[in-house]
Amino acid sequence: MSDLPRSVEFHEEGPREGFQIERTLYPLGRRAALIEALAASGLKQVQVGSFVSPKAVPTMADTADLFGAIRKREGVRYTALWLNEAGFRRAAATPGVDLDGKLIFYTTDAFCQKNNGCSAAEQRERQATWARLYLDAGVPLDKAYILTAFGCNFEGDVPLERVLDDVRFVVDLAAELKMPLPVIYLADTVGWGNPEAIRRMIGAVRELVPEARIGTHLHDTRGIGAANVLAALQMGVSLFDSSIAGLGGCPFAKHANVQGAGNICTEDMAFMCEEMGIETGLDLEALIEAALLAEDIIGRPLSGKLMHAGLPKRKPLSV
Amino acid sequence: MSDLPRSVEFHEEGPREGFQIERTLYPLGRRAALIEALAASGLKQVQVGSFVSPKAVPTMADTADLFGAIRKREGVRYTALWLNEAGFRRAAATPGVDLDGKLIFYTTDAFCQKNNGCSAAEQRERQATWARLYLDAGVPLDKAYILTAFGCNFEGDVPLERVLDDVRFVVDLAAELKMPLPVIYLADTVGWGNPEAIRRMIGAVRELVPEARIGTHLHDTRGIGAANVLAALQMGVSLFDSSIAGLGGCPFAKHANVQGAGNICTEDMAFMCEEMGIETGLDLEALIEAALLAEDIIGRPLSGKLMHAGLPKRKPLSV
Numbered sequence: 119m120s121d122l123p124r125s126v127e128f129h130e131e132g133p134r135e136g137f138q139i140e141r142t143l144y145p146l147g148r149r150a151a152l153i154e155a156l157a158a159s160g161l162k163q164v165q166v167g168s169f170v171s172p173k174a175v176p177t178m179a180d181t182a183d184l185f186g187a188i189r190k191r192e193g194v195r196y197t198a199l200w201l202n203e204a205g206f207r208r209a210a211a212t213p214g215v216d217l218d219g220k221l222i223f224y225t226t227d228a229f230c231q232k233n234n235g236c237s238a239a240e241q242r243e244r245q246a247t248w249a250r251l252y253l254d255a256g257v258p259l260d261k262a263y264i265l266t267a268f269g270c271n272f273e274g275d276v277p278l279e280r281v282l283d284d285v286r287f288v289v290d291l292a293a294e295l296k297m298p299l300p301v302i303y304l305a306d307t308v309g310w311g312n313p314e315a316i317r318r319m320i321g322a323v324r325e326l327v328p329e330a331r332i333g334t335h336l337h338d339t340r341g342i343g344a345a346n347v348l349a350a351l352q353m354g355v356s357l358f359d360s361s362i363a364g365l366g367g368c369p370f371a372k373h374a375n376v377q378g379a380g381n382i383c384t385e386d387m388a389f390m391c392e393e394m395g396i397e398t399g400l401d402l403e404a405l406i407e408a409a410l411l412a413e414d415i416i417g418r419p420l421s422g423k424l425m426h427a428g429l430p431k432r433k434p435l436s437v
Numbered sequence: 438m439s440d441l442p443r444s445v446e447f448h449e450e451g452p453r454e455g456f457q458i459e460r461t462l463y464p465l466g467r468r469a470a471l472i473e474a475l476a477a478s479g480l481k482q483v484q485v486g487s488f489v490s491p492k493a494v495p496t497m498a499d500t501a502d503l504f505g506a507i508r509k510r511e512g513v514r515y516t517a518l519w520l521n522e523a524g525f526r527r528a529a530a531t532p533g534v535d536l537d538g539k540l541i542f543y544t545t546d547a548f549c550q551k552n553n554g555c556s557a558a559e560q561r562e563r564q565a566t567w568a569r570l571y572l573d574a575g576v577p578l579d580k581a582y583i584l585t586a587f588g589c590n591f592e593g594d595v596p597l598e599r600v601l602d603d604v605r606f607v608v609d610l611a612a613e614l615k616m617p618l619p620v621i622y623l624a625d626t627v628g629w630g631n632p633e634a635i636r637r638m639i640g641a642v643r644e645l646v647p648e649a650r651i652g653t654h655l656h657d658t659r660g661i662g663a664a665n666v667l668a669a670l671q672m673g674v675s676l677f678d679s680s681i682a683g684l685g686g687c688p689f690a691k692h693a694n695v696q697g698a699g700n701i702c703t704e705d706m707a708f709m710c711e712e713m714g715i716e717t718g719l720d721l722e723a724l725i726e727a728a729l730l731a732e733d734i735i736g737r738p739l740s741g742k743l744m745h746a747g748l749p750k751r752k753p754l755s756v
Contacts, residue, residue, distance in 0.1 A: 274751045310749050312712035313667050340749075341683075341705030341742035342712075345663040348632050364660075379746055386660030393631035393661075421740070423660035427698055430629050430659075432593045 123356035125397035128384055129163040130156050131335075132412060134178070134199055135381050136365025138168060140416070143177050148415045150187040155411050156362060157191040159404035161384075165197045169205040169212075185214040201234055202244075203251060210255060218260040219252035221245040221291075221300065223284040225264065228272030229307070233265070242287055249291055259297040262288045263335065267319065269310025276310075278322055285323055285330070301331045301357060306346065309339020309379055313349035320353040333357030338364060338421070339379035347387050351396070360384040363409035364421035383422040385409050389429070402429060442675035444716035447703055448482040449475050450654075451731060453497070453518055454700050455684025457487060459735070462496050467734045469506040474730050475681060476510040478723035480703075484516045488524040488531075504533040520553055521563075522570060529574060537579040538571035540564040540610075540619065542603040544583065547591030548626070552584070561606055568610055578616040581607045582654065586638065588629025595629075597641055604642055604649070620650045620676060625665065628658020628698050632668035639672040652676030657683060657740070658698035666706050670715065679703040682728035683740035702741040704728050708748070721748060 133153050137144060156164050166188065167181030181198060188196065195216040200206045209215045223245065224230035224238045234241055245262075252259055267281050285302055292299045304319055320332055334350045336343050336358070347358065359381060366380035385405035388398045402424075409425035452472050456463060475483050485507065486500030500517060507515060514535040519525045528534045542564065543549035543557045553560055564581075571578055586600050604621055611618045623638055639651055653669045655662050655677070666677060678700060685699035704724035707717045721743075728744035 269749055271750060274749075309746065312709055314713040338742065339746045340708055341702055342663045342709040344661045345667040345709055348664040348667050379742070383660055389659055390631055390661040390664055394633040419738075421742075423657065423698070423740075427628060427658045430588055430593075431590060 121354040122351055122394070122396060123354055125399070126351070126356045126358060126391050127163075128161060128358050128360045128388060128398065128400065129165070129333075130161045130362060130384060131165050131359050131381050132156070132361035132363065132365040132384065133184075134165045134167050135361045136363075136412065136416070137177050138175050139366065140177050143180070144415055146180055146184055146187055149184060150189075152362075152408065152411055152415060153184075153188050153196070154191070155404070155408035157194045157196075158401075159408055160398075160400040162193065162399070163195040163197060165199060166215075168199040168201075169208040170199065170201055182208070182212045185212050188214070190214065203248065206248070206251060210257075217252075217255070217257045219249070219257040219300070220260055221248055221262040221288065223262065223264045223287075225266045225276045225280045225284070226270040226273040229266050229270045232272070242284065245287070246291055249295055249297065253295055253297065259292060259295075259300045261303055261333070262300045263303040263305050265305045266307045266310075267304045268306045268312075268315050269308065271308050278319060281319060282322060282326055285326055289327055289330075299327070299330055301333045302327070303333040303335050303357075303359070305335035305359075306337055307335070309337040309343075311336060311346050312342060313345050316346050316349040317353055320350060320355060324353075331357065333359070335359040336382045337366070337379050338382050343382040344386065344390060347382055347390070351391070351394075358382065358387065360387055362405065362422070363412040363425055365412055365416075380421060383409075383424075386422055386424045389424050440673040441670055441713070441715060442673055444718070445670070445675045445677060445710050446482075447480060447677050447679045447707060447717065447719065448484070448652075449480045449681060449703060450484050450678050450700050451475070451680035451682065451684040451703065453484045453486050454680045455682075455731065455735070456496050457494050458685065459496050462499070463734055465499060465503055465506055468503055469508075471681075471727065471730055471734060472503075472507050472515070473510070474723070474727040476513045476515075477720075478727055479717075479719040481512065481718070482514040482516060484518060485534075487518040487520075488527040489518065489520055501527070501531045504531050507533070509533065522567065525567070525570060529576075536571075536574070536576045538568070538576040538619070539579055540567055540581040540607065542581065542583045542606075544585045544595045544599045544603070545589040545592040548585050548589045551591070561603065564606070565610055568614055568616065572614055572616065578611060578614075578619045580622055580652070581619045582622040582624050584624045585626045585629075586623045587625045587631075587634050588627065590627050597638060600638060601641060601645055604645055608646055608649075618646070618649055620652045621646070622652040622654050622676075622678070624654035624678075625656055626654070628656040628662075630655060630665050631661060632664050635665050635668040636672055639669060639674060643672075650676065652678070654678040655701045656685070656698050657701050662701040663706065663709060666701055666709070670710070670713075677701065677706065679706055681724065681741070682731040682744055684731055684735070699740060702728075702743075705741055705743045708743050 491498035
């Protein structure tokens with residue numbers, strides 16, 4: 119019936135996904151406290167912020183300072199996002215950043231132009247440069263993200279073949295540079311995915327590159343994120359990006375807000391896995407605490423549900 | 438891999454589930470307009486309200502008047518809830534109520550006491566009386582709900598065997614009265630279900646009574662409702678209770694609010710099915726309109742996501 123993994127790993131995106139879309143610059147100390155709470159829950163990777171244009175994303179401008187403010191926990195990777203070489207160099211120059219060599223592909227020109235200022239083909243060629251940059255810096259090639267893998271708000275449906283083309287490029291590049299194959303992350307950047315599309319896409323990538331580890335970066339834009347996670351689990355996926363409390367969007371906007379919609383919710387998805395008997399290595403109570411802290415910092419209700427309902431209270435059964 | 442149905446039916450619970458938990462009595466005309474909007478979207482069954490104690494649930498006290506206010510649409514069943522014989526008699530005496538002969542079972546005494554004022558065993562015996570009442574009134578036996586089938590806030594985990602006992606009781610009762618077997622509804626009343634539990638439970642019920650049609654009544658208490666729906670779909674379930682905009686709970690309560698948490702969201706789940714190629718017979722744009730109307734009536738943000746994100750905008754692909 120399915121190929122459920124025995125254990126899964128959640129990579130926390132909330133501190134970046136959640137705060138990059140805000141207009142307010144929340145106090146650095148509170149954001150550091152949130153990151154510490156997340157690491158304390160058992161999460162092994164937390165994305166702290168972005169080294170991107172401070173003009174484009176003013177709330178990420180103090181990412182280097184934020185790295186300096188965190189009390190680190192051993193065994194946890196504190197990562198950052200960058201979208202160009204200059205960003206990587208800033209990240210590399212910042213003490214405390216755990217550099218994960220990541221490649222970023224786009225399936226459509228329109229989204230790539232908007233996010234990265236070039237065509238998808240140009241971006242792809244740039245990834246060869248990024249990979250060499252990582253090689254020179256001694257940073258292992260870790261992840262290859264394929265953004266808008268399931269659809270794009272500007273260009274609509276995305277043919278599977280476009281995603282597979284990027285996967286082939288990654289495989290060839292890694293072989294050429296004699297670097298290990300990175301994890302292939304299928305990203306449903308704007309929430310177009312559905313369980314059947316996820317099943318088909320993962321199946322096709324696995325068929326093409328059976329040795330690849332596949333991860334997903336899913337958004338709960340249209341309320342089916344949990345089902346998409348289940349579909350990925352059933353295809354054996356054991357690596358998920360997620361955001362505490364479902365951070366990353368404003369679900370209360372009255373108007374179409376598709377780009378800003380939040381990631382799948384870390385604690386809700388970890389709860390699901392644990393209930394299904396899949397190990398997460400996470401302390402759900404600690405995650406709920408972190409989620410409530412996130413809500414307190416943001417100052418409005420967040421979309422996570424477990425944080426509001428609480429864990430089921432298991433008692434000895436009355437017979 | 439799975440036994441997905443070709444088409445599914447959603448039974449709308451929002452007008453009852455959503456408004457019964459409110460302290461405010463919202464204007465009757467607006468509630469009637471919501472019901473009309475729901476019926477206009479293609480939904481074939483809408484639960485309008487409850488014939489229960491007006492002291493216990495004051496916002497359902499005007500259910501008979503609400504039935505009188507709705508402009509009916511042909512082919513739509515306008516149903517109501519009752520929890521005892523007196524309630525059924527009031528429903529039967531109210532013009533315009535489509536009577537669906539329903540039985541209600543509880544898996545735990547504590548929840549049954551709280552909801553129905555008797556033990557689960559007493560409630561079960563009462564169901565034999567209810568069935569005879571329906572027979573006498575010429576009302577077909579339509580549904581048998583097994584509440585808290587996946588767990589209970591008061592008694593904890595519920596053994597599968599308790600659910601199967603109720604199913605056996607229903608089968609025997611229907612045979613004894615020479616009434617057709619009703620749909621067996623497995624209700625995750627307080628949001629304890631997970632995809633694996635749902636798979637196991639549906640499998641066990643189907644093994645016991647292969648001829649039974651199974652429906653689910655799921656709540657999205659802990660953010661995994663969509664995954665639970667997917668698990669049920671994969672087991673071939675094609676009947677779902679749901680609530681427009683995810684009505685039925687206040688996701689913004691800071692404190693544990695497990696009993697009040699909303700149903701799975703009609704339009705989000707219908708969207709998922711349609712995207713997966715499963716027919717719903719529903720007009721998603723019309724459902725979104727109804728969801729926005731529900732939000733406008735309630736006057737605070739509701740948890741449905743598609744209503745805020747909008748449908749994906751499909752465009753011809755640029756090649």
